[in-house]
Amino acid sequence: xxxxxxxxxxxxxxxxxxxxxxxxxxxxxxxxxxxxxxxxxxxxxxxxxxxxxxxxxxxxxxxxxxxxxxxxxxxxxxxxxxxxxxxxxxxxxxxxxxxxxxxxxxxxxxxxxxxxxxxxxxxxxxxxxxxxxxxxxxxxxxxxxxxxxxxxxxxxxxxxxxxxxxxxxxxxxxxxxxxxxxxxxxxxxxxxxxxxxxxxxxxxxxxxxxxxxxxxxxxxxxxxxxxxxxxxxxxxxxxxxxxxxxxxxxxxxxxxxxxxxxxxxxxxxxxxxxxxxxxxxxxxxxxxxxxxxxxxxxxxxxxxxxxxxxxxxxxxxxxxxxxxxxxxxxxxxxxxxxxxxxxxxxxxxxxxxxxxxxxxxxxxxxxxxxxxxxxxxxxxxxxxxxxxxxxxxxxxxxxxxxxxxxxxxxxxxxxxxxxxxxxxxxxxxxxxxxxxxxxxxxxxxxxxxxxxxxxxxxxxxxxxxxxxxxxxxxxxxxxxxxxxxxxxxxxxxxxxxxxxxxxxxxxxxxxxxxxxxxxxxxxxxxxxxxxxxxxxxxxxxxxxxxxxxxxxxxxxxxxxxxxxxxxxxxxxxxxxxxx
Amino acid sequence: xxxxxxxxxxxxxxxxxxxxxxxxxxxxxxxxxxxxxxxxxxxxxxxxxxxxxxxxxxxxxxxxxxxxxxxxxxxxxxxxxxxxxxxxxxxxxxxxxxxxxxxxxxxxxxxxxxxxxxxxxxxxxxxxxxxxxxxxxxxxxxxxxxxxxxxxxxxxxxxxxxxxxxxxxxxxxxxxxxxxxxxxxxxxxxxxxxxxxxxxxxxxxxxxxxxxxxxxxxxxxxxxxxxxxxxxxxxxxxxxxxxxxxxxxxxxxxxxxxxxxxxxxxxx
Ligand SMILES: Cc1cc2nc3c(=O)[nH]c(=O)nc-3n(C[C@H](O)[C@H](O)[C@H](O)COP(=O)(O)OP(=O)(O)OC[C@H]3O[C@@H](n4cnc5c(N)ncnc54)[C@H](O)[C@@H]3O)c2cc1C
Ligand code: SF4
Ligand code: SF4
Ligand code: FES
Numbered sequence: 016x017x018x019x020x021x022x023x024x025x026x027x028x029x030x031x032x033x034x035x036x037x038x039x040x041x042x043x044x045x046x047x048x049x050x051x052x053x054x055x056x057x058x059x060x061x062x063x064x065x066x067x068x069x070x071x072x073x074x075x076x077x078x079x080x081x082x083x084x085x086x087x088x089x090x091x092x093x094x095x096x097x098x099x100x101x102x103x104x105x106x107x108x109x110x111x112x113x114x115x116x117x118x119x120x121x122x123x124x125x126x127x128x129x130x131x132x133x134x135x136x137x138x139x140x141x142x143x144x145x146x147x148x149x150x151x152x153x154x155x156x157x158x159x160x161x162x163x164x165x166x167x168x169x170x171x172x173x174x175x176x177x178x179x180x181x182x183x184x185x186x187x188x189x190x191x192x193x194x195x196x197x198x199x200x201x202x203x204x205x206x207x208x209x210x211x212x213x214x215x216x217x218x219x220x221x222x223x224x225x226x227x228x229x230x231x232x233x234x235x236x237x238x239x240x241x242x243x244x245x246x247x248x249x250x251x252x253x254x255x256x257x258x259x260x261x262x263x264x265x266x267x268x269x270x271x272x273x274x275x276x277x278x279x280x281x282x283x284x285x286x287x288x289x290x291x292x293x294x295x296x297x298x299x300x301x302x303x304x305x306x307x308x309x310x311x312x313x314x315x316x317x318x319x320x321x322x323x324x325x326x327x328x329x330x331x332x333x334x335x336x337x338x339x340x341x342x343x344x345x346x347x348x349x350x351x352x353x354x355x356x357x358x359x360x361x362x363x364x365x366x367x368x369x370x371x372x373x374x375x376x377x378x379x380x381x382x383x384x385x386x387x388x389x390x391x392x393x394x395x396x397x398x399x400x401x402x403x404x405x406x407x408x409x410x411x412x413x414x415x416x417x418x419x420x421x422x423x424x425x426x427x428x429x430x431x432x433x434x435x436x437x438x439x440x441x442x443x444x445x446x447x448x449x450x451x452x453x454x455x456x457x458x459x460x461x462x463x464x465x466x467x468x469x470x471x472x473x474x475x476x477x478x479x480x481x482x483x484x485x486x487x488x489x490x491x492x493x494x495x496x497x498x499x500x501x502x503x504x505x506x507x508x509x510x511x512x513x514x515x516x517x518x519x520x521x522x523x524x525x526x527x528x529x530x531x532x533x534x535x536x537x538x539x540x541x542x543x544x545x546x547x548x549x550x551x552x553x554x555x556x557x558x559x560x561x562x563x564x565x566x567x568x569x570x571x572x573x574x575x576x577x578x579x580x581x582x583x584x585x586x587x588x589x590x591x592x593x594x
Numbered sequence: 595x596x597x598x599x600x601x602x603x604x605x606x607x608x609x610x611x612x613x614x615x616x617x618x619x620x621x622x623x624x625x626x627x628x629x630x631x632x633x634x635x636x637x638x639x640x641x642x643x644x645x646x647x648x649x650x651x652x653x654x655x656x657x658x659x660x661x662x663x664x665x666x667x668x669x670x671x672x673x674x675x676x677x678x679x680x681x682x683x684x685x686x687x688x689x690x691x692x693x694x695x696x697x698x699x700x701x702x703x704x705x706x707x708x709x710x711x712x713x714x715x716x717x718x719x720x721x722x723x724x725x726x727x728x729x730x731x732x733x734x735x736x737x738x739x740x741x742x743x744x745x746x747x748x749x750x751x752x753x754x755x756x757x758x759x760x761x762x763x764x765x766x767x768x769x770x771x772x773x774x775x776x777x778x779x780x781x782x783x784x785x786x787x788x789x790x791x792x793x794x795x796x797x798x799x800x801x802x803x804x805x806x807x808x809x810x811x812x813x814x815x816x817x818x819x820x821x822x823x824x825x826x827x828x829x830x831x832x833x834x835x836x837x838x839x840x841x842x843x844x845x846x847x848x849x850x851x852x853x854x855x856x857x858x859x860x861x862x
Contacts, residue, residue: 058666058668058676059666059676059720059724060724061674061675061759062666062668062674062675062676063668064668066668066669066673066674066758067668067669067671067673067674117741120741121735121741122733123732123733123791123794123797125743125748125751125752125755125794127745128743128744128745128748131742132742132743132744133741133742150752150755151752153673153756156673156755156756156758157755160755164727164732164733165732167724167727167728168728168732173724175721175724198713198714198717227667227668227669227670227674228667228668229668260645261643261644261645261646262643262644262645262646263643263645263646263647263650264645264670264671267670267671268671342671342672342673345672346671346672349672349690349692350645350647350671350690350692351645352645457657457658457661458661459656459657459658459661460657463657501661501662502661502662503661503662504662506629506664506713506714507664507713507714507715507717508661508662508664509656509661509662509663509664509665510656510661510662511662513661
């Protein structure tokens with residue numbers, strides 16, 4: 016009997032890891048292209064981060080602002096990303112988002128309507144047109160439910176509450192994945208010719224975050240360990256408006272739609288401070304600018320009682336607020352005892368989104384590992400140094416769809432007798448079981464310290480000395496994390512799950528910090544106190560991280576690919592010279 | 595907000611927020627610990643903070659006392675429907691259950707949903723719901739539509755689409771809870787889903803036969819318990835179930851209407 020025979024095995028042409036918007040869209044597309052598809056996720060189906068998205072999905076369908084078109088959306092995205100975007104992705108995204116949104120409607124999604132019965136669009140930060148298709152402030156729920164209900168009728172096999180801990184290869188090519196069932200802790204092997212990673216973000220490494228327990232950078236590290244490259248890890252978005260009081264809700268998101276619908280930011284003196292930082296765009300400036308502005312107000316002593324700013328939408332009237340921002344209304348009423356139809360909310364920045372991630376080909380979403388694809392928040396490139404609100408949900412659909420298509424095509428061409436390496440399996444198993452034999456700390460204690468460190472030293476504002484300090488501390492935390500001790504059995508044991516997640520979070524935190532050290536300028540979401548200016552020279556390269564043959568980390572700066580002449584014409588000459 | 599400039603030494607204050615954590619008092623929780631083979635209540639003492647919810651208390655226990663305590667959650671803001679449990683016997687979202695709504699001189703009991711088999715501690719096996727959903731005929735658009743719909747026509751459907759699949763209504767409905775008629779009865783959550791499809795202005799499929807037979811809508815006797823527990827305030831009984839029941843009755847039990855319907859079938 017071989018080692019492999021001890022395990023439960025499933026086989027698919029394409030395995031999609033992650034069942035948020037990107038993963039579901041990928042699975043639907045792969046399935047529509049006639050291959051067998053498996054879909055794995057850590058939570059139950061329909062509970063991925065995508066369900067929490069509130070404000071809307073950006074697509075230039077020009078129902079409200081007639082002059083909007085893909086070129087304008089493209090320009091907004093590139094300007095928002097401070098010219099560090101993968102322009103090919105930004106182009107495809109702007110061109111294909113409208114079709115992907117209309118397709119959702121054809122699958123049963125019901126967006127809010129305009130007077131003449133079309134999909135309604137609202138303004139959002141950094142978008143120069145009213146562009147966000149939405150359903151009140153629960154757009155993500157509408158999107159995930161529509162995709163889910165479409166997907167379950169397509170013969171996609173769904174594996175819920177299953178965590179993948181290792182990608183498997185045969186002769187350098189993708190051959191499958193290894194993981195465990197959360198319910199009973201048993202291990203499972205998936206054989207697959209192609210894999211799409213759609214595992215989402217990294218925010219759980221920070222203390223104040225809008226992200227859930229799932230955001231532990233699993234996909235980024237799975238890919239890195241399999242030999243793929245990590246791009247632009249330093250760009251972590253701090254959303255300007257998270258809840259800051261009471262303690263239990265710190266970090267929970269207050270949607271940008273509040274500002275999109277006319278919400279006003281003031282400091283403790285009632286001054287509308289965005290006048291000072293971005294008089295043109297005011298509250299609808301990009302997230303990096305608004306987050307820094309709130310921070311500066313606090314640093315200079317004009318913060319609100321709990322260290323943030325006031326955000327007021329009450330002038331819009333109770334009926335309007337309850338109709339357009341119902342979940343914000345309930346969130347504040349029930350969790351913070353604040354009636355937002357009567358008075359302001361208190362808000363402050365919260366770690367929200369990762370622009371960096373797995374490096375992919377702009378058209379096919381292929382990584383550098385044959386047979387491995389990535390889409391959604393886990394992939395990098397589209398958003399450059401700063402993501403515009405609403406551009407994530409559209410990203411999920413456009414590149415989720417592309418990844419499903421190209422993974423299916425790859426699988427069809429691939430040989431059908433890929434092998435699973437027994438040694439790899441034994442190693443993967445050992446890596447998970449060893450925690451029960453350890454004698455160190457509780458994994459939650461180590462996690463808390465990691466979050467403290469990242470929040471305080473690799474947060475919104477960075478300096479060389481803070482970053483260097485973080486690097487040293489991360490080494491210590493790595494060591495502690497290896498030794499964490501797990502009690503109890505393998506049955507539904509969150510402590511054990513955390514022990515594994517922790518390794519991923521720490522490794523990715525190192526990527527963030529190492530990349531941040533090398534970017535000696537301020538650009539988009541990356542702000543260096545010691546290098547406050549944007550340096551045009553630094554617009555010419557990306558940070559790329561890859562594993563060396565000996566297992567050590569290699570970080571290098573690689574030139575950005577040049578925008579096509581056609582697209583360059585969309586910008587003014589001086590913008591392109593001084594990026 | 596980062597603390598890198600403001601408050602580096604004060605590591606316990608959440609990120610730059612200049613207040614002291616004030617621990618008001620302690621609450622006593624009795625949480626079910628066990629699996630399908632049985633279990634028991636275990637007592638945990640949890641320090642109480644302002645604005646705390648039951649899920650915070652469960653997380654406190656998980657982080658500090660029992661890291662293997664199984665619980666589901668994702669959003670912590672009543673958006674994902676993962677954290678349903680029975681708190682002092684009432685089905686609710688733990689992330690929406692404020693401690694200051696409870697008498698903290700008495701213990702707070704937290705149990706998994708009763709109508710589904712327990713997996714471990716607060717996590718139970720809700721797979722059945724996903725199986726029911728698969729059987730519902732999906733959205734089937736009319737041909738030749740320009741996809742225009744007025745807001746007024748979709749308002750009522752949008753109410754149904756607010757469902758976060760917390761399954762609290764399924765848990766509390768006596769047809770499932772007391773009589774365990776699961777295979778014959780789809781439950782309120784899925785009547786809400788079917789209502790959302792049947793009332794979609796552009797849907798063209800017919801699910802009335804399925805509602806009557808496979809989904810057993812006749813077993814519902816309009817007790818409204820489901821509506822009472824819905825965290826999304828969906829009027830499950832009044833807006834979804836009753837109109838669906840009427841449609842079923844019209845179709846299958848009203849001979850006069852049926853006669854006219856046959857006669858004027860081109861009208862319907
Ligand atoms: C509160 C909030 C509001 C937002 N609002 C908006 C908005 O209005 N507009 C917008 O454009 N964007 C918004 N965003 C951002 C956007 O929602 C996310 O970036 C997006 O949903 C990510 O989708 P995804 O498909 O990449 O990943 P997710 O939806 O997070 O899905 C990740 C999936 O991967 C699975 N997974 C992870 N690791 C593993 C593993 N090891 N093994 C197996 N499965 C795994 C998870 O279980 C999950 O199913 C918001 C984000 C938040 C947090
Ligand atoms: S109204 Fe019907 S579905 Fe709702 S709880 Fe009562 S019997 Fe169940
Ligand atoms: S209808 Fe309400 S109670 Fe039932 S699952 Fe949906 S949100 Fe929960
Ligand atoms: S954690 Fe999402 S509903 Fe409670």
